[in-house]
Amino acid sequence: MNKQNFFSDVQSKINHALENSPAKDIEKNVKAMMSQGFSKLDLVTREEFDIQAQVLAKTRAKLEALEERVAQLEAK
Structure with a gap:
């Protein structure tokens, strides 16, 4: 064998x-x-987590842009 x-x-x-x-x-x-x-x-999948992280990042970017615009308008 x-x-x-x-x-x-x-x-x-x-x-x-x-x-x-x-x-x-x-x-x-x-x-x-x-x-x-x-x-x-109450668990989420990794895919769902990643999607929400992307949404949060986009929302933060928009918020920062709006805050900057408000500051510029207030300065005028």
Whole structure:
């Protein structure tokens, strides 16, 4: 038996053992519990966060421009 076949055989046996072990059920249960916990929190996706950060940056720029314009008008 060559090394490649040996390692492939060992890997397949380990994968088969893990699929049939209680560890797989524990993993599923932990993922389900975490998903349930995260759904209760008021979280946003990274994409939503990035979009809001861009909106905020544009709003700040407009506010600064308006403040400068008001200051110029007040100076007149």
